[in-house]
Structures are given as structure tokens and as C-alpha cells.
Amino acid sequence: MARRRFEKPGGEAELDITSMLDMIFILLIFFIVSTSFIHVSGLNVSRPQASSQKVVKESKIVLIEIQPGGVIVINGRKVGLVAVRAEVEKNLAGKPDAQVVVAASPVSRAGTLVQVIDQARQAGAKKVSIATTES
Helix, strand or coil: CCCCCCCCCCCCCCCCCHHHHHHHHHHHHHHHHHHHCCCCCCCCCCCCCCCCCCCCCHHHEEEEEECCCCCEEECCEEECHHHHHHHHHHHHHHCCCCEEEEEECCCCCHHHHHHHHHHHHHCCCCCEEEEECCC
């Protein structure tokens, strides 16, 4: 007895995926091209750890502290952001070779830190250093 194969009418069904592959490649090219034009501008600030300390004579330091909450203290006196330049100029008048040290709290805003550094440089400070304080 001979065995017969029963075939369905119409043969095997084929799935044409060439148009789907074309769309995938087009999307891939689009995402590759669009991500190459994205440029994020910013300022990288790496705050040092509190464990490293460098000894400098205190008489030659103008210490600016940025406390949590944005409070700015210059040599133990609270000032506002607009008064930073005048205070630094006043302190540098007596000691022109003084180093300005900006000690920022780890929870303070980076924008405040940058504004304080800009004000110190505009006041004529030649050496501006960044330090960190313990919270």
C-alpha cells in the first residue's frame, strides 16, 4: 500500500518581512544620526574629599564658606551673594597675595559655588581654590 502525502491547497504560506526590515534599518539610521547631534553643555565640578588637607598660613587666606541652604560666610561674617565681591576686595586690600578658599558644603548648590567663584575672581583674586566642608 502506498502512502500519500496530503498537501493543503495553495502550498506553504510565506511571510514577506523585507518591508519590515527596511523600516527597522531606517529607524536605526534615524536614531544614530539624531543622537550624534545632541550636545549637553555643562560644567564638571569635582569637589575634593575632606580628608586631604593642605596647610597654608591662615593670615594669607580669605575663607568663603557656602553652608547648607546657600548661606555665604566670609571670614566668619554672613554676607549675601551680591556682597561677595565687595567683601573679597576689602579682604584683598590688606593682603594682596592672599589665597581665596571657597569651602562648599556637599549639599550646597553648584550654581551658588560657581557664582561665588566668579565674584571672587572679579574682585581680583588670583588664586581661588575649592574645598569641601563636613555636613
